[in-house]
Amino acid sequence: MKKWIALVALLGVFSIMTAACGSDDETSSFKQCEAGETDGDLAFYNWTEYMDPDLITAFQDEYGVTVTEDFYPSNEEMVAKVQVGNSGYDMVVPSDYMVSILIEEGLIQPVQDAAVPNKGNVDALFANPPYDPGAEYSAAYQWGTTGIGIDIGVTGADIPHTWGLLFDADLAEQYGLSGKISLLDDPRETMGAALKYLGYSLNSTSDDELAEAEAVIKDAVSRVAAFDSDQYSELVVSGETIVGHGYSGNFLWDFEEGESEYDYFVPEEGGTVWVDNMAVVSDAPHPCTAFAFMNFLLDAENGAQLTNFNWYASPNGAALPFIDQEVLDNPIIYPPDQSKLEYIADTGDFEINFTDALTRARS
Amino acid sequence: MKKVSPPGLEKQAIKAKARQGFFIGLPSIAYLLIFFIIPLGYVIAYSFATRSRSGRTELRDWNVDAYIRLGEDVVQAVAWRSLWIAVLTTVICLLLAYPLAFFISTRRPVIRNLLLVGIMIPFWSNFLIRTYAWRVLLSSDGLFTKVVEGLGLGDGRILFTRPAVILGLVYGYLPFMVLPLYASIDRINWSLVEGARDLYASGWKAFRRIVWPLSRPGVVAGSILVFVPSFGAYVTPAILGGNKESLMGSYIVDQFMDARNGPLGSSLSVLVLGVMLIGTMIYFRQGGRNL
Numbered sequence: 001m002k003k004w005i006a007l008v009a010l011l012g013v014f015s016i017m018t019a020a021c022g023s024d025d026e027t028s029s030f031k032q033c034e035a036g037e038t039d040g041d042l043a044f045y046n047w048t049e050y051m052d053p054d055l056i057t058a059f060q061d062e063y064g065v066t067v068t069e070d071f072y073p074s075n076e077e078m079v080a081k082v083q084v085g086n087s088g089y090d091m092v093v094p095s096d097y098m099v100s101i102l103i104e105e106g107l108i109q110p111v112q113d114a115a116v117p118n119k120g121n122v123d124a125l126f127a128n129p130p131y132d133p134g135a136e137y138s139a140a141y142q143w144g145t146t147g148i149g150i151d152i153g154v155t156g157a158d159i160p161h162t163w164g165l166l167f168d169a170d171l172a173e174q175y176g177l178s179g180k181i182s183l184l185d186d187p188r189e190t191m192g193a194a195l196k197y198l199g200y201s202l203n204s205t206s207d208d209e210l211a212e213a214e215a216v217i218k219d220a221v222s223r224v225a226a227f228d229s230d231q232y233s234e235l236v237v238s239g240e241t242i243v244g245h246g247y248s249g250n251f252l253w254d255f256e257e258g259e260s261e262y263d264y265f266v267p268e269e270g271g272t273v274w275v276d277n278m279a280v281v282s283d284a285p286h287p288c289t290a291f292a293f294m295n296f297l298l299d300a301e302n303g304a305q306l307t308n309f310n311w312y313a314s315p316n317g318a319a320l321p322f323i324d325q326e327v328l329d330n331p332i333i334y335p336p337d338q339s340k341l342e343y344i345a346d347t348g349d350f351e352i353n354f355t356d357a358l359t360r361a362r363s
Numbered sequence: 364m365k366k367v368s369p370p371g372l373e374k375q376a377i378k379a380k381a382r383q384g385f386f387i388g389l390p391s392i393a394y395l396l397i398f399f400i401i402p403l404g405y406v407i408a409y410s411f412a413t414r415s416r417s418g419r420t421e422l423r424d425w426n427v428d429a430y431i432r433l434g435e436d437v438v439q440a441v442a443w444r445s446l447w448i449a450v451l452t453t454v455i456c457l458l459l460a461y462p463l464a465f466f467i468s469t470r471r472p473v474i475r476n477l478l479l480v481g482i483m484i485p486f487w488s489n490f491l492i493r494t495y496a497w498r499v500l501l502s503s504d505g506l507f508t509k510v511v512e513g514l515g516l517g518d519g520r521i522l523f524t525r526p527a528v529i530l531g532l533v534y535g536y537l538p539f540m541v542l543p544l545y546a547s548i549d550r551i552n553w554s555l556v557e558g559a560r561d562l563y564a565s566g567w568k569a570f571r572r573i574v575w576p577l578s579r580p581g582v583v584a585g586s587i588l589v590f591v592p593s594f595g596a597y598v599t600p601a602i603l604g605g606n607k608e609s610l611m612g613s614y615i616v617d618q619f620m621d622a623r624n625g626p627l628g629s630s631l632s633v634l635v636l637g638v639m640l641i642g643t644m645i646y647f648r649q650g651g652r653n654l
Contacts, residue, residue, distance in 0.1 A: 076620040083419065101417045185606050187621045226523045226605025240502055240522070348416040355622035359609045360437050363444065 033115040033288035035295065040286040041066040042293055045078060045089040047276070049253070050142070052309035059296050065289055073230065082107050082281055090290040093276050097346045099138050100131040108137050108279040115291035118298035123317035126275060130343060138277035139294055140315035142306065145335060146189055146272035149236050149251035150243045153260030163197035163267045165243050167220045178223040180242040182235050185227035187354040188344050189272060190217065193245060196269045202342050205350045210357050217361035227362065236262065248332055249312040264332045270340030275315060307333075403636075410629035418623025429630035438614075442634070445611035448525070449593035452532040456540040456589045457582065459533070464544035464581070479545070482538050490535060494602045497531055498522065501603065523605035531599040536592060540585035547581030548574075587642045595635050611635060 033039070044051075048071040056067045070089070072078045075098040081087045083105065094102055102108045113119060119139055126140040148165055155175045164171045165181075172178045183190050192202030194213035204210060225241050232244035233254035244251075248264060255262040278297065280290040296302055304322030307314040313333050314323060327333055335341070347354070385392075413424040432438060467478045485493060500507040501522040511519030521527045551574060559569040597612030606613055611631070618628030 074620060076623060079623075080619070104417045105419055182605075185601075187617070221607065224605075224607065227607060228605060238502070239504075346417065349414075351418065352414075352622045352624055352627075355617050355624070356437055359441065359614065359617065362607055363440060363609045 030109045030112075030282075031287055033112055033291050035115050035117055036063075036292055037115065037288045038063050038065050038286070038292050039288040041068065042091065042286060042289045043089045044069045044293070045081070045087075045092045046071060047093060048073060050093070050276075050310055050312075052306055055297070055302055055305060055309075058302075059293060062296070063289070063292060067293070079107070085283060087281065087283075088285060089281050090284040090286050091278060091280055091293060093141050093278055094138070095344075096129065096131040096275050096277070097344050099129075099277050099279065100346055102279065103132060103137050107282055109282045109284070109287065110136050111139055111280070111294070112291055115288065116295045116298065118295045118318075121298050121300060121303065121316050121318035123315050126315040129275065130345070132277070138279045139298060141276045141278050141297070142310065142312040143273065143275040143315055144248040144312045144333075145266045145341060146184070146193075146245070146247055146274065147264060147266035148243060149233060149246055149255070149262065149264045151236055151239070151258075151260050152263045154242050157261070157263070161265050161268050163193050163269055163271075165267075166224075166245055167194060167197055167216050169219070169223070172223050175242075177242055179225055180240075181220070181224045182226045182228050182232045182241045182244040182246075183217075183220075183224055184232065184245045185229045187358040188351075190227070190245070191354050191357055192272060192344065196267070196271060196342075199269065202272060203345045203347060205347050207353070210353060214357040214361045217358065221362050249310060252311045252330075252332055266335055266341065268340070270342060272344055273338070273341035274344065406629045406632050406636075409625045410633050412626050412629075414624050414626055418625075420625030420629075429626035432627055433630055433634060438631070441609045441611060441614045444608060445594055445596075446638075448528065448532070448596075448610065449590050452529055452536065452593040453540075453586050453590045455529065455533050456537050457586060460537060460540035460544050460585065461578075461582075464541050464548050467541075467545055468549040479542075482541050485538065491598060491602075494531055494535070494598055497527075497534065498602055501527055501530075522603065523607060525604065525608065528600050528604040528608075531603040532593050532596060535599060536589040539588040539592075543584040543588065544578065544581040547578045547584075551577045583646050587646050591639045591642055594638055 031039075042065055044067055046069055051069060056069065059065075060067055072081075075095050078092055078094065079098065079102065082089065082092060082102075092108075094108075099108075111119065116139065119135075122135065122140055126143070127135055129135060129138075129140070132138050148161075148163070150159065150165065152159065155177075159165065159175065160171070162168075162171075165175070165177065166183060172181070183193075188202075191210065191213050194216040195202050195204050195209060197216060198209070198212055200206075200209045200213070226235065228235065228244075229246075232241075232246040233251045235241040236244045236251075237254045237258035237260075239260075251262070251264045255264070278294050280287050280294070284290055297306065298316060300316065300318035301322050303314050303316030303319035307319065308324050308327060311327065311330075311333055314320070320328070408422060409420050410429050411425045411427065413421045413426065415421050433442075467475055467482075470478065499505055501520075502508065503520055503522075505522075508519035508521075511517070521530070555573050555577075556569050559573050560566075564572065595612045595615075596610065597616060600606060600608065600610045600613060604610075609617075615628050615631045615635070618624045618631065
């Protein structure tokens with residue numbers, strides 16, 4: 001019994017110690033950098049398959065530094081590492097809603113305009129985003145949409161562009177989609193798609209609207225093959241599913257390898273638009289190199305090379321003339337009608353309701 | 364004449380021995396402290412903490428809200444479903460492993476070692492890779508599906524269903540059942556069974572009264588080794604079940620990665636730990652000492 005008491009006491013001591021460490025306020029001002037200044041090797045933390053290796057090589061050659069790139073599959077995983085402090089990373093690429101959280105938490109530092117003269121290249125559309133007014137803390141990296149990828153070799157090209165393809169029983173019957181549908185395993189995206197289908201905002205914080213959306217998913221679950229955020233495009237291409245809910249660029253990459261005919265679209269009810277952004281971590285060991293890299297990627301030709309590589313749309317206005325025409329003309333990469341697209345915004349405590357709604361809906 | 368060492372020296376010797384033991388054990392003690400006790404302390408502290416509006420876990424305003432939430436329907440449904448799947452997996456593993464362990468322990472030593480190596484070969488490759496391999500086997504035109512349909516056993520497409528999850532779990536954890544069962548069946552003194560038969564016990568009765576009780580430490584150990592990871596399984600339900608049913612493992616991940624609700628994720632982890640602790644206690648009570 002004594003051992004247990006000692007153990008519990010030990011745990012208590014550690015909790016207090018960690019609490020004390022956690023409340024350590026950071027008040028020091030950030031190191032100021034000049035344009036083109038570097039202060040060591042760069043540790044870059046980015047999404048997978050998102051960076052052209054040739055661009056990294058070019059940066060290394062030009063500035064005489066080494067770039068180490070690590071990868072993450074979700075914003076939350078990146079934040080979990082950076083939040084602890086002393087992650088060693090200089091630059092991260094958070095999505096829109098995560099930028100506002102990182103700012104609020106003091107985890108990223110303001111962009112030093114003097115060190116990033118190319119920031120002016122960012123298109124006006126992305127220069128004053130709702131998640132970071134005035135783009136003080138971030139610079140847009142790439143943007144894309146969340147929508148529906150479908151094997152039109154099976155369904156025929158003449159299909160209604162609606163979220164109903166994922167949710168509606170009659171449409172599933174008509175096109176033989178039952179058991180051949182995948183939804184993202186992501187509360188905000190999946191509940192958001194159902195909210196859009198019902199004509200609501202995907203940032204709705206109304207309990208009633210969310211309950212309606214939950215009912216939509218619950219009804220659809222019996223026809224859904226899987227909730228999957230990693231392999232949705234491979235599932236369509238391998239024929240395991242016919243229609244999938246996912247991100248524009250990923251579908252494009254995998255459609256190249258399939259043997260059937262495919263299409264991707266954002267349904268007419270509207271969908272998610274997201275912007276990933278470069279940001280420098282507050283405790284970055286080499287902030288000047290990070291700003292130099294940010295400036296390098298915001299260069300017109302380098303920005304174009306990035307889009308030509310990863311097939312996501314570029315927020316870099318100056319890069320437009322250098323982007324391949326086939327990429328610019330591709331409605332999947334640059335959707336013609338952008339009026340009904342919505343950003344996912346952080347809803348604070350209501351995030352819990354989104355997660356609970358999806359948990360209840362699928363079981 | 365008996366040689367009696369003075370009490371003072373003896374005490375010193377015992378002390379020296381204890382000190383020696385402490386230093387020898389120091390690396391493992393440090394390891395346990397850094398990688399087990401401290402993280403566990405974090406989890407317990409987090410479970411009483413507060414979620415900030417932006418999803419950070421703040422170590423202040425200590426409260427038990429996260430434990431109160433464990434009583435909610437949505438959590439209960441997840442917990443009971445996980446429990447059921449874990450029990451089912453354990454029972455199926457036991458039914459498959461018992462005859463197998465029996466078979467192995469009655470072979471010649473050479474064959475026996477070969478069979479044991481065979482049981483362990485799957486561990487040579489990564490569990491994640493093996494689970495993805497099952498996804499290929501179970502896909503619409505995969506080998507498993509084709510064979511089942513070829514044998515006229517009906518629709519073989521079980522990918523993304525509960526049977527696929529159970530299949531994956533049984534496949535993954537069967538060795539954990541076979542090995543302890545083998546260890547305790549192998550140790551049975553078969554002359555006891557002969558004795559029972561001499562005294563006119565039927566084969567069934569000899570099994571029930573002699574073999575089963577003597578193999579019970581293996582049954583208990585194997586069952587716990589299978590039950591505990593099945594209860595918190597994450598990879599198999601995600602890859603083979605398509606995450607269509609929320610289970611404990613994925614629900615905890617959802618809390619940390621989607622809702623950014625550290626306190627609930629932590630209290631759920633404590634719940635899982637509690638279930639495991641109960642399992643371990645049963646093990647020690649039920650003859651773990653004999654193993």
